[in-house]
Amino acid sequence: MELGQTRSGKARKRWGHKMGERMYFGGGANESTMHPIVMIITLLAVILVLLLPRRKLFAPIMFACLLIPAGAQLNYGGFHLYSPRIIIASAVVRLLWVTIVRKEKILEGGLTALDRTFTIWALWRAFAFVALLKDPAAIPNQVAFLLDSYGGYLLFRYLLRDERDVLAALKTMVPIVGIIAVCMLYEHLTRVNVFNLIRTAEIEPWVRGTRVRAQGPFGQSITAGCLGATLLPLFVWLCKSRKTTAVGILGVGAAFLVTVSSVASTPLTACLCACLAMAFWYVRRYMRAVRWAVCSGIVVLALVMKAPVWYLLARVDFVGGHSWDRAFLVDQFAVHLGDWWLFGTTENASWGYSTWDTCNQFIHEAALGGVAALGLFVLLFYHGFSMIGRARKRVSGDSKAEWGGVVPWGGAFHASGGVSGGCVL
DSSP: OTOOOOOHHHHHHHHHGGGOOOOSSSSSSOOOOOHHHHHHHHHHHHHHHHHHHHSSHHHHHHHHHHOOTTTTTEEEETTEHHHHHHHHHHHHHHHHHHHHOOOSSSSSOOOOOHHHHHHHHHHHHHHHHHHHOHHHHHHHHHHHHHIIIHHHHHHHHHHHOOOHHHHHHHHHHHHHHHHHHHHHHHHHHHOGGGGGGGOOOOOOEEEEEEEOOOOSSSHHHHHHHHHHHHHHHHHHHHHHHHEEEEEEHHHHHHHHHHHHHHHOOOHHHHHHHHHHHHHGGGGGGGGGHHHHHHHEEEEHHHHHHHOGGGGGGGGGOOOOOOHHHHHHHHHHHHHTHHHTTOOOOOOOOSSSSTTTTTOSSSHHHHHHHHHHHHHHHHHHHHHHHHHHHHHHHHHHOOOOHHHHHHHEETTTEOSSHHHHHHHOO
């Protein structure tokens, strides 16, 4: 349940039969679920966010947001104040202060294409969601969404500006991921979640067959595993520097343990894709041909396959789970275009088996904001990868800078090589 999602009896009756079918709205705890220790950590993080200099803010924010168990919240008058949300809100206050009082630019270099696209995407998503549900409770719900998403975006845009910031941030992430890795491995082996010690309600780990799907402080194992898979190539970047090689190796090991102990296909697939992307580094000057080859291959498969090409997703399964329903979701998403194209839909649960779970982020965007939200979401990827590609080209010929350098773009940054640079040329 999000910020302010309590509803009147009439609205509750209208939506009650689908309470478990739309995980993004409705339900949730109706009382505070914040452990006293978590409350102290959250308060300490807020104080540090307000008082520390900019370059020292990343560590307390990430330690608190990633190591506090998911779901810890203060419930006041129907307003759900999760720990990360409280920390982000305090950071927004900090950003307003440095902008208004100190006249400091939080978007150094000005507004970029990525900044504009993210702004429009967030605002449209909020508007479309309210228009779709026509429920007063959707307004505070989307205020919470904007605080979490746009507030978080501005915060990290402010914090990470150059190579020094990126390097410090990744070095900070190593011990955080290390702690999570040890706890998740212990959970995987013993079925005991260490973070239950600071939860108000104990979480029973998921089990697939005989294997425990460790989730650590996260809400589910897939989210936990994706953290490791996402950070793995960034820690590889740390390994390329002589000054941070040892730290990078520890980070790679921790990220791999987090990914594997989650026992989920999504993180493992992301990990394999990251390794494949790094392999493409050696053909980085020919990526245009590679992209066209991939697109052509998809077209050929669509012509020769008996089923739609997206049913290839049903073949992706590394841990004995289920993937057919994900392919089926894409299929029904295409069939029911008329249901979601404008503002999204609340009827996806009626499309077929398990379609209540919009486990594909692109479909999730469309379900919450229609074609416009989906298009803007794709555009975010376009601008982000384009910036990385242009940054790498600026240092073309300098292999060290191409692989491991961080090149400013409009006050922000992007790694100019490695995984991303090779994929966007």
